[in-house]
Amino acid sequence: MSEQKLAAELRTEFGKGYARRARMANLIPAVIYGHGADPIHVTLPAKATTLAVRTPNALLSLDINGEGHLALVKDVQRDPVKQIIEHIDLLTVRQGEKVTVDVPVHVEGETAPGTVHNLELTVVSLEAEATHLPTAIEVSIEGRAAGEHIHASDLVLPQGTVLLTDAEALVVNISEAVEIAEEGEETEAAAEGAAEEAPAVEEEAAE
Secondary structure: OOOEEEEEEEOOOOHHHHHHHHHHOOEEEEEEEEOOEEEEEEEEEHHHHHHHOOOOOOEEEEEEOOEEEEEEEEEEEEOOOOOOEEEEEEEEOOOOOEEEEEEEEEEEOOOOOOEEEEEOOOEEEEEEEOOOOOOOEEEEOOOOOOOOEEEHHHOOOOOOOEEOOOOOOEEEEEEEOOOOOOHHHHHHHHHHHHHHHHHHHHHHHHO
């Protein structure tokens, strides 16, 4: 994953009032921490930052008053209704440094006819170099038959990464497809059954 360059500005104001003004100015408040240093409070350009953080574990190359900072996006706080980014937590990293991240699992391919797959584990925890983080782990289910299972230990990881998730954790489960009768078919079947029982009831009444 390549780093994304953004210009950041130092900030000395805090609180909800300041955050509201920053958002009106198309800026996002953020804090950079890590390596035992004092936190650095900055603002980031809203549009470019929103695009950048669409990638899981985005790596940002920040220019803060001419000084470069390499940081990993650790937490994005959004408005629960509008989904606008309200604040971002960033972790300072260095070239070659190992970090722990949660990486999404993506399924590829189609299972055997008459089967379905269930993604039991949507993310796996990995240790990887901060500047070489995978954006996703791909797992192929092509032709998989009912009863087959894919565990975390079966995943093919990028070179240089280490699996931290339990190796026996179930990632994908393949099972037989269950056909569910449509509501119309069920109603029709019930009507046919009632029609078949009606003559028998009438005959008993006549006797």
